[in-house]
Amino acid sequence: MEQLEGVQRLLELALQHQTVGLTLDTGVASLAGEAEVYLDRSRKAICTDLPILTRHDNVTITLGTNTVTASGGAGTFTFGETVTGDAGATGTFYYENGGEVVTKSATGLYATSETITGSTSSATRTTSSAGTVITSSRLVFETTNNWLKFKPAEGSSQQFGQRDGFIFRFDGGDNNTFTFTDSVKADITFLRVLSDLPEAVAVYVATHAAVAFQRFKKRGKFDESALGVTLREDKVRAMQEVGDLYAMNLLHTSEATLIKGRRSIRSFRL
Numbered sequence: 001m002e003q004l005e006g007v008q009r010l011l012e013l014a015l016q017h018q019t020v021g022l023t024l025d026t027g028v029a030s031l032a033g034e035a036e037v038y039l040d041r042s043r044k045a046i047c048t049d050l051p052i053l054t055r056h057d058n059v060t061i062t063l064g065t066n067t068v069t070a071s072g073g074a075g076t077f078t079f080g081e082t083v084t085g086d087a088g089a090t091g092t093f094y095y096e097n098g099g100e101v102v103t104k105s106a107t108g109l110y111a112t113s114e115t116i117t118g119s120t121s122s123a124t125r126t127t128s129s130a131g132t133v134i135t136s137s138r139l140v141f142e143t144t145n146n147w148l149k150f151k152p153a154e155g156s157s158q159q160f161g162q163r164d165g166f167i168f169r170f171d172g173g174d175n176n177t178f179t180f181t182d183s184v185k186a187d188i189t190f191l192r193v194l195s196d197l198p199e200a201v202a203v204y205v206a207t208h209a210a211v212a213f214q215r216f217k218k219r220g221k222f223d224e225s226a227l228g229v230t231l232r233e234d235k236v237r238a239m240q241e242v243g244d245l246y247a248m249n250l251l252h253t254s255e256a257t258l259i260k261g262r263r264s265i266r267s268f269r270l
Contacts, residue, residue: 001202006043006194007035009203013210013227015218035213042209044191046201048148051189053201053242058153061167062183064094064102064137068110068127071099075123079144086114089131093118095140095166101125102137109133136181139167146191153185160184198245204238207231 001009004024011017011031025033047054077083077093083103084090089110091103101116109131110116117124141147141162152158159170166178194202211231214224 001197001199001206002195003036003039003193006039006202006206006209007032009206010035010039010210010213013207013230014214031218034217035209038209038213038217039194039206042205042212043194043197044148046205046208047191047197048189050201050242051149051187053198053245054148054192055187055189057187058185059150059188060183060185061139062104063139063180064104064134066091066103066106066109066131067134067137068101068103068116068131069099069129070101070110070116070125070127072126073115073124075118075121077101077118077123078121079140079142081118081120083116083118085110085116085127085131087111091131095138096125097138102134106131106133136179138178139180139184141165141167148189148191150186150188153187156185158184160186198238198241200234200237200241204231204234207234 004022007024008019008022011019011022014035017031022032024036025031026036027033077096079093079095081093082090083093083101085108087108087110089106089108091106091110094102094104096102110127112127112130114127115124116127141150143165150162152160160167161170162168163178167180167184169177169180171177194205197205207227207230211224211227214227
């Protein structure tokens with residue numbers, strides 16, 4: 001199901017609205033734009049609640065490799081963009097914190113008192129020291145890469161969680177820290193676009209959004225109790241499809257790779 005189809009289903013269910021010729025109106029305070037906001041909220045909630053479908057296990061999160069002290073300038077660097085210095089040194093932007101710009105995949109080192117510029121954001125900073133190679137850094141919680149939540153991978157000896165856009169390590173007592181000296185492995189739950197979800201799950205997302213839209217945004221002619229029946233039916237179909245995928249080892253989670261035989265629909269919760 002594409003995003004437009006999801007918006008159309010939402011409006012048809014919630015308002016009995018004619019959707020022929022309807023187009024997306026993302027970010028606009030129109031009927032279609034507001035419906036898309038509700039659709040995205042439901043998609044995020046269901047992706048979060050259904051990690052068996054949207055999680056990848058044993059993802060390696062790597063350190064930043066280079067740092068430079070910089071200040072001034074304008075704008076905000078974009079995660080993953082190339083940051084280039086006047087003298088030609090480059091790096092992939094990782095994070096900026098406390099006057100420190102940290103990059104990965106560097107080519108050369110930034111010089112003192114040069115301007116560094118983001119290729120996408122056009123943000124700039126002026127360096128106050130020469131760039132250096134580092135062996136420890138913070139680890140970024142990559143919301144720009146559609147991370148929703150994560151946990152240490154099975155067998156990991158470290159405990160860590162999310163704090164203020166970064167990964168925070170729990171070592172106990174005063175040893176809790178944002179600083180890591182090595183990469184870590186995590187099981188990461190991702191936000192999927194509607195078209196990446198199994199069809200029955202995408203239909204359930206749209207129906208889930210329609211219920212919320214009718215209840216909290218704009219009342220339609222369709223009786224809410226009848227809409228609730230549709231929601232329950234779509235939920236059962238979604239659970240069944242996830243169960244089928246789980247049983248066929250088509251998912252990315254460690255549980256799926258350990259399947260022997262089929263699993264009951266009771267094994268899944270939405």
